[in-house]
Every structure is written in C-alpha cells, then in structure tokens.
Amino acid sequence: MLYRLIFSVVWVALVTGCTSLPEDIEPVSELDLKEYQGTWYEIARLDHSFERGLTHVTAEYSINDDGSFTVINxxxxxxxxxxxxxxxxxxxxxxxxxxxxxxxxxxxFYASYVVFRLDDSYQTAYVTGYNREYLWLLSRTPEVSEETLAEFRAVAREKGFDLQELVIVDQGTKPVRRADDPS
Structure with a gap:
C-alpha cells in the first residue's frame, strides 16, 4: 500500500512537472488553432537526444474534430x-x-508545449517545453532572415535560455528518398 502511494505521488509529480510552465515564461494569450495548423519548419533548436543529427525537420499540425491536434514531426x-x-x-x-x-x-505521458512568442501573421513562433532545456524557432518557410534569427537569439537570452547548444537546422536541398527507404 505504501509503495502504491509513493508511486502515485511520484507519478503525479512527474506528469504535472512535465506540463508546467518554465518560470517567467508567459505563453501567448491568444492562439488561433486554425491559423496555427499546417506545416512549420524548424529553423533552430536547443540540441537534445530525440532530434540529434536530424536535418530538414518539419512539424505538421492538423486539428481533429475534438479540438485536439495531430502532430507529425x-x-x-x-x-x-x-x-x-x-x-x-x-x-x-x-x-x-x-x-x-x-x-x-x-x-x-504529456509534456508542455509553450508558444511564448508568435507574430500576428503566424509566420514565426518561439516554443519551449516545461523548462529551458527545450527551445525551438519555427517558421512557415524553410529559411528566415538573419534579422529574424538575431531577434530570436536576443529574446531567448533575455528569457534565460543558454544558447551554447543552439542548432541551426539545415533546411537546404531535401535529400532524395532512396528506393529502399520505407519512410
């Protein structure tokens, strides 16, 4: 019985901790999910194991009938x-x-997805997770201007992100799918 109680407390702490907000990061107050859906190109990210070494990264969001999103990375x-x-x-x-x-x-198992900056025309978005180890610059286009990238870096530093492991994602010429590649 004590084991179940401890397990339950730890599990709740993990689940709620992973969907919490990073301190002093405010999500955008307005987000039109219909406008947000579609393809986003990953321009920059903090390095982490589940995307390490990947290039040409995109995220496709589509709204389901129940108001949730299907996400394909x-x-x-x-x-x-x-x-x-x-x-x-x-x-x-x-x-x-x-x-x-x-x-x-x-x-x-859920984790936070926090849009903390979004331009009015839904062309660029700054996204983080439940802590400052996660950070993405997303764009509707595979390339952004140097000014856009510089502004992203400045805002990220101001918000307390360590950019030493910032990866600029290669979105150049897409690799050709091999005939034996099932993906």
Missing amino acids: RGYSREEGSWQEAEGHAVPVEGGPAGHLKVSFFGP
Whole structure:
C-alpha cells in the first residue's frame, strides 16, 4: 500500500512537472488553432537526444474534430540515410493560457508545449517545453532572415535560455528518398 502511494505521488509529480510552465515564461494569450495548423519548419533548436543529427525537420499540425491536434514531426537522419517520423497528439492545457498546450508521443505521458512568442501573421513562433532545456524557432518557410534569427537569439537570452547548444537546422536541398527507404 505504501509503495502504491509513493508511486502515485511520484507519478503525479512527474506528469504535472512535465506540463508546467518554465518560470517567467508567459505563453501567448491568444492562439488561433486554425491559423496555427499546417506545416512549420524548424529553423533552430536547443540540441537534445530525440532530434540529434536530424536535418530538414518539419512539424505538421492538423486539428481533429475534438479540438485536439495531430502532430507529425519529421526529419532526415544523414547518419541512417532515412527519414524519421513521430506522430503525436496535442491538446490545450485545461484552464491555461491559449499558448500552453501539452503534447504526447508516448501514450498517456504529456509534456508542455509553450508558444511564448508568435507574430500576428503566424509566420514565426518561439516554443519551449516545461523548462529551458527545450527551445525551438519555427517558421512557415524553410529559411528566415538573419534579422529574424538575431531577434530570436536576443529574446531567448533575455528569457534565460543558454544558447551554447543552439542548432541551426539545415533546411537546404531535401535529400532524395532512396528506393529502399520505407519512410
């Protein structure tokens, strides 16, 4: 019985901790999910294991009838010579600001997806997770201006992100799919 109680407390702490907001990061107060859906190109990210080495990374968001999103993340692994794809599910955090969503790629386990900056025309978005180890610059186009990238870096530093491991994602000429590549 004590083991179950401890497990339950730890599990709740992990789940709620992973869907919380980083301190002093405010999600956007307005987010039109219909405008947000579609393809976003990953321009820059903090390096982390689940995307390490991937180029040509995109995220495709489509709204489901229940108001949730289907998320398809896709990137090319030069090391493996193939496309990698992950399908997930995202929903707004109940009672949270519009820009605070939670996303799951592993069943019932969710993590924060926090849109903390979004231009009025939905062309660029700054996204983080539940802490400052996660950061993405997303764009509707595969390239952005140096000014856009410089502004992203400045805002990220101001918000307390360590940019030493910032990866600028190669979105150049897409790799050709090999005939034996099932993806």
